[in-house]
Amino acid sequence: MSIVWYLAVSGILFAIGLFGVFVRRNPLVLLLCLELLLGAGNLSLLAFDRYHAQGDGSILAIIVMVVAACEVTVGLGIVVAMFRRGQAIDVDKTRELHG
């Protein structure tokens, strides 16, 4: 089975994730949409890794997963801090970073 199919699925998933990032306003859901984007990237990395059959793409995929985990921890920390301050959990209403 050609890897073009996997790349097509990856492209569709990336477009869906991008659409979610544009339209959703809850930062929690935005983080979920970023997960979709990174997962789509991982899928095409692994598809090309299968194509070249050398294993380098797997390493890049692992690094992407590490970056995603870091992004999740920091992002969720920010969401929790926003909630504790009593701010609205809405990226449109969050206008200032200080305080």
Add this chain to the structure above:
Amino acid sequence: MTEVLFFLSAIVAIAGAVGVIALKNPFNSVLALVVHLVALAMLFLLLHSEFIAAAQVVVYAGAVMVLYVFVSAYVGEEGETWTSGGRLQRALAFLLAGSLGTVLLIAMLGSGLRGLADAGELPTLEAGFGGAAQIGELLLTRYLLAFEAASLLLLAAAVGAVLLARRREDGIAEGPRVLAVTDLVPSAGTGSMTEGTRGTLAARAMEADRLAERVIAERTSAAKKAAEQAEAKDGDGGGA
């Protein structure tokens, strides 16, 4: 067989992704993402990346999603969906995401990558491709620098998350802080469940309460013991 599995997991993955952006409650979005990630792991398996698939299920669908579930249960905001934005915003988003998806599909399915279309059959894989041994060897030899950078990044993210989510007693700490020796000694109640949920002061108060209760209990038991001893002595005296 491979084709059936591929189309099945691709459909589930896309449905999960649509569920993430379409569901109203963030909690349900998280659950849809779990479905999506498991289907994605299935696709990874079909690409013979066993280790990544396992890591995806264990790390993502296991650990990270638990984090998401906890935070969405804690924050618990409901009511916003993809239709609640402005009409212009929705149209622009649809235009941008749709055109990007179209371009990607044209590049991949159409004329873009001619090498892929000409390749025909995929290369046969060596034994152990995508296993833990191969990935471990690559990570610790050719990609050692990336490995170390990733560990440093994880450390920085962990410290940053603790700093961000920490409960402050008076909003944001202002001005320079002077560190005293006593600051290095953890006060009573540090690291307890109470501190996490209700703040440092509450934890200290609870610890003080517990200490007072213990002192009172010790004193009562000591007094009771003394009274019993006195009674026993009285009884002895009466017997004699």
